[in-house]
């Protein structure tokens with residue numbers, strides 16, 4: 329027989345948690361708040377005072393939309409970051425052996441019509457940039473980017489990473505796009521680029537050289 333010591337006899341039983349339902353008024357309050365939120369959002373008009381939103385008025389939004397449409401202030405750096413940097417890198421140095429550099433590239437600093445054609449139509453086949461040969465495939469951007477956007481991204485490239493070349497105008501890009509409208513294949517490497525370059529040097533207007541060259545280039549490629 330074990331005797332229970334007096335100290336142990338004095339002890340109270342362990343407290344335990346009983347079942348406590350959520351009070352009815354808390355459920356009611358939650359329901360009321362939810363209903364208020366839904367009704368508030370459903371009834372609020374978009375003409376509410378701008379102070380209730382992010383402070384922009386309709387006129388400001390219209391100006392921003394116009395700017396995008398006319399390309400007055402397209403951000404070339406942002407476009408480069410979203411469309412080109414994945415391959416050519418934010419530093420403009422590319423990846424050795426895979427993606428050619430844009431910094432100090434003879435193609436970036438060269439004729440603006442040739443440069444615009446590269447971005448509009450894409451490029452595949454072998455190509456030498458700064459003495460190194462590349463044989464990759466650069467995607468075409470004609471369908472994704474507008475003339476003003478291509479002009480902005482090219483102007484950004486020609487003035488970044490130590491590059492110093494005149495900006496590319498929207499008119500130039502538009503002319504190159506128009507003359508190559510029928511084109512469905514990427515530019516065929518350095519061989520065709522050199523032909524485009526010669527045509528650009530020979531021509532006086534931006535539109536003429538690019539329009540003349542793709543056709544003879546394609547024709548001669550077929551004959552060979």
Ligand code: HEC
Pocket residue numbers: 408411412413414415416426427428429430433434435436443446447451452453454455457462463464465466467469481482485517
């Ligand atoms: C999917 C990867 C990729 C993306 C995205 C890309 N490029 Fe390229 N780019 C290449 C490759 C690969 C070449 C080389 C093609 C070859 O070897 O024929 C190239 C070549 C070039 C060239 C000519 C060579 C040189 O280094 O000067 C220019 C200019 C150029 N890209 C500009 C751009 C611009 C501008 C953008 C963004 C609008 C862009 N690229 C987006 C992969 C890419």
